[in-house]
Amino acid sequence: MLGGAATGAALGVLAAFLGEVRAPGGLLLGLIGAAGLAGAFAPSRRVLFVGAGLISLLVSLCLLTPALRLPLQALSVSQPPQRADAIVVLGGGVQCGTRALEASSLTRLVRGLELWRAGYAPTITVSEQSDVFSATCPKMSVIEREYIRALYPQGGPQVVTLHNVTTTRDEAARVRDLAAARGWARVLLVTTPSHSRRARGIFEAQGVEVISATASETRYDPTLPLPSDRLYALRAVLYEGLSRLKEELGGTPER
Structure with a gap:
């Protein structure tokens, strides 16, 4: 025993x-x-x-061994940026206690602002997580808006919040509705590399034309030189695999 x-x-x-x-x-x-x-x-x-x-x-x-290089490449899709109507920055999480953006959230937001500064689109979307996992956790969208205002007190991007989202599917549905209401024809989709192919597929299934403009990977070196890099890469591969399985079984209902 x-x-x-x-x-x-x-x-x-x-x-x-x-x-x-x-x-x-x-x-x-x-x-x-x-x-x-x-x-x-x-x-x-x-x-x-x-x-x-x-x-x-x-x-x-x-x-x-670097056995995970091929699975990681299969999960990622990155395209050259093009002019679009909006930059969709997918949520990556927030630390409830410290009220700090998780590394994936911050690097996605930074990438979105880089694309805006380069003139690819005038609007950035940020995501407000639902209360499914923690009703007391500060809203990610509020923190991201504060971050943007601190950098650009005047003349910053137009920021639109995707309200009450739990999954990438929820974010895609919100952007679909915004695209219909505002006449958006194409968006730049910003997320981490291992999430990019699945995210693009979810958005395209909602009828949204996207260009995948990935952010930098912060958790590991994609060339996988060290066992620690490979451990975090294994985590990403398993997470994406389980997420795809969840979607096949019906996923989390939209809220």
Whole structure:
């Protein structure tokens, strides 16, 4: 039972990191308990240890070799910027306690402002997250608007908020409605590279013509020179894979 519980704890830590689980404490306790129970009986103990061993081998392959380069390339699509009606900066998250934009949110916003300064579009959209995960968390759109005002007290871009969004599908639906109301023919879509191909597909499914103008990757070096880079790349690949599976199964209903 102790061996099973230890294996469950290791799997829980791995799942909490690689899966970007929002409640890792509960997951960890559940896996420790379930694996400890499995370790008490010989048949389930064999299944547990063989399964954990296979997972360890796969993770080691990803950490010790650049095997993830091709999957990352398949997830990314980046196009030269073109004149458009708006720059859509997809949300990447916010730290609730510190009221700071997560790195992906900030780098996307910076990229959007670069495109605006270069004259590609007069309008930038920012996303206001819904209260699904935290009703007390500061709104990402408010922080981004403050950031833009601090940089450009006067003469800044026109900023439009996509209200109450939970998923990329929600953001695409909001932009679809804005495009119909304002006569937008094309938008520049700004997100992180590993999210770009899926995001473009979601927007195109809503009938929105997009040019994928990706932001810089901040979590890892895409050439994957170090095991730490490969670990974060594995996280991105798994996240995108699970997100695609969720979409195939119906996804999160639009709010």
